[in-house]
Amino acid sequence: MSADLEPSVKPVIIPPVITIDGPSGSGKGTIAHRLALKFGFHVLDSGALYRLLALAAQQHGVQTHNEAALQVLAAHLDAQFQDNNGEAMLILEGEDVTQSIRSEEIGAAASKIAALPTVREALLQRQHAFRETPGLVADGRDMGTVVFPDASLKIFLTASAEARAERRYKQLLEKGFAASLPAILADIQARDLRDSQRTVSPLKPAQEAIVLDSTALGIEAVLAAVIEAAKTKTNLQEFLVKS
Numbered sequence: 001m002s003a004d005l006e007p008s009v010k011p012v013i014i015p016p017v018i019t020i021d022g023p024s025g026s027g028k029g030t031i032a033h034r035l036a037l038k039f040g041f042h043v044l045d046s047g048a049l050y051r052l053l054a055l056a057a058q059q060h061g062v063q064t065h066n067e068a069a070l071q072v073l074a075a076h077l078d079a080q081f082q083d084n085n086g087e088a089m090l091i092l093e094g095e096d097v098t099q100s101i102r103s104e105e106i107g108a109a110a111s112k113i114a115a116l117p118t119v120r121e122a123l124l125q126r127q128h129a130f131r132e133t134p135g136l137v138a139d140g141r142d143m144g145t146v147v148f149p150d151a152s153l154k155i156f157l158t159a160s161a162e163a164r165a166e167r168r169y170k171q172l173l174e175k176g177f178a179a180s181l182p183a184i185l186a187d188i189q190a191r192d193l194r195d196s197q198r199t200v201s202p203l204k205p206a207q208e209a210i211v212l213d214s215t216a217l218g219i220e221a222v223l224a225a226v227i228e229a230a231k232t233k234t235n236l237q238e239f240l241v242k243s
């Protein structure tokens with residue numbers, strides 16, 4: 001058969017992924033959004049998925065240790081991420097829950113249910129579905145280690161517990177939630193321990209991750225460091241928009 005009679009085979013282009021993992025309050029979300037803008041990529045806030053599930057569990061009276069019921073709830077989670085003028089709007093069972101999933105109570109419940117292996121498994125496919133052209137920036141705890149192990153660039157963003165507590169405190173006050181700094185620090189420390197000591201997908205840097213500390217660096221410097229690292233990756237270079 002001559003070459004021009006062969007059916008045309010389109011190369012399968014696998015969208016590149018940048019992963020940003022790290023503990024609560026390290027600035028992952030801000031960095032992920034800024035990077036997504038810079039590259040023109042989609043964003044996955046995987047923590048929001050666990051938070052949505054925690055809120056659904058609360059609304060359906062399912063306890064955080066009831067793994068069987070949580071697995072079913074996760075598999076059928078009626079949740080959408082919608083774009084609202086560049087900001088993510090989170091819809092759970094038809095209701096806008098963008099603000100309510102951000103409470104400390106829901107964060108703590110999300111951390112508890114995230115330790116359950118079958119729950120994580122049930123949410124895996126949903127996370128993979130965010131990988132669309134032209135590419136994805138995914139933030140969470142296990143983006144580089146488990147969910148997107150073939151990511152082009154893996155960042156692990158950390159900061160001292162005190163600095164993260166201070167940031168969270170300010171954010172909560174700005175969003176109109178009541179907040180106590182010592183309680184937030186204790187919550188962050190408990191959450192760090194739970195997220196990093198669980199047996200499935202614990203919070204830890206991927207082997208090839210670049211570890212950055214936002215306590216010392218600040219968000220702009222972190223962003224600059226990530227962009228410098230991206231410049232060395234051939235499949236990311238073409239997306240770097242000059243700005």
Ligand code: DC
Nearest residue numbers: 024046047050110111114140141142
């Ligand atoms: O990033 P966040 O604070 O919104 O995440 C809430 C909780 O969800 C966090 O304490 C642990 C869990 N989580 C996880 O286990 N794996 C992820 N990839 C993202 C979040």
